[in-house]
Amino acid sequence: xxxxxxxxxxxxxxxxxxxxxxxxxxxxxxxxxxxxxxxxxxxxxxxxxxxxxxxxxxxxxxxxxxxxxxxxxxxxxxxxxxxxxxxxxxxxxxxxxxxxxxxxxxxxxxxxxxxxxxxxxxxxxxxxxxxxxxxxxxxxxxxxxxxxxxxxxxxxxxxxxxxxxxxxxxxxxxxxxxxxxxxxxxxxxxxxxxxxxxxxxxxxxxxxxxxxxxxxxxxxxx
Numbered sequence: 001x002x003x004x005x006x007x008x009x010x011x012x013x014x015x016x017x018x019x020x021x022x023x024x025x026x027x028x029x030x031x032x033x034x035x036x037x038x039x040x041x042x043x044x045x046x047x048x049x050x051x052x053x054x055x056x057x058x059x060x061x062x063x064x065x066x067x068x069x070x071x072x073x074x075x076x077x078x079x080x081x082x083x084x085x086x087x088x089x090x091x092x093x094x095x096x097x098x099x100x101x102x103x104x105x106x107x108x109x110x111x112x113x114x115x116x117x118x119x120x121x122x123x124x125x126x127x128x129x130x131x132x133x134x135x136x137x138x139x140x141x142x143x144x145x146x147x148x149x150x151x152x153x154x155x156x157x158x159x160x161x162x163x164x165x166x167x168x169x170x171x172x173x174x175x176x177x178x179x180x181x182x183x184x185x186x187x188x189x190x191x192x193x194x195x196x197x198x199x200x201x202x203x204x205x206x207x208x209x210x211x212x213x214x215x216x217x218x219x220x221x222x
Contacts, residue, residue: 003031004038006216011039014210018203021065021192023213025050026220032058035216044086044211048074055081067151067192067211069123072096080104086151086192086211087113089123091133094145101144108144111151111192114173116166118155127173134181147182149190149208150174154198163198167205174206 010020021044024032032043036059045051046068055064063083070085072093078085079100088094088110101108115124125133133139139147152170154163174191182188194202196215203210214220 003034003216007035007038007040010212010215013200013203015203017208019209021067021209021211022216023067023195023211024054024217025068025213027213027217029054029057031217032062036062042083044213048077052077065209075100076103079106079108082108084109084111084148086111086209087123089113089125091139094139094142098142098144106144107146109146109148109187111149111190112147112177114150114152114170116152116154116170118157118162122153124152130173130177134177146187147185148187149192150177151192151209153195154193154202156197160198160201163201164205167193167198167202167207171206 014020019042020040021042022035022040023044025046032054041061042063042065044065044067045054051064051066064081065084065086066078066082067086069087070093075096085097085108094110097108097110112130113124114130115122115126150170150173154166157163170193171191178188190208191206192209192211193207194210196212199210199212
């Protein structure tokens, strides 16, 4: 599998305004280095220990995005360097990110994870619980986080109509939140949706960040 060819092919498919998060979790440093040589700078990881080890040993101009379920007790390990946290699924987690970011004098960009899939096993706010959290307004006191948009994962299915429907729901919800809570916030502009099997549908639906792993690096070695 030629990682550099794969990256270049995907990048030619991305319209302007859509960025590629190369999902490098469970792949060794040499795979990331190959993608880096092809010009890729944004990488997505979902295990804190693996991410911190890679951060220490790989080039410092890499923009690391945390894309997995993040436990509050692990935030402190990535707060000094993380570029964006995609899967914020509770106010409690936002508070912890804010607390750890303030200790290292940073503002950490975050995306609110919204549950749009049929599978119960996926994490995320419901539309209603996200509205409630934003309405209550306590997030406005968190000065060391920046809410930059939303993230979601579609149902793992071959049914492209179902996937399209879920991506449209997320895009419509993003628009609602933008108009209601972030009308003057330029940074609230990101919709992270789409993975290796469905990112073309996500782009159609207005994604700004696609998270692509196996189409770049091949199947993961667990």
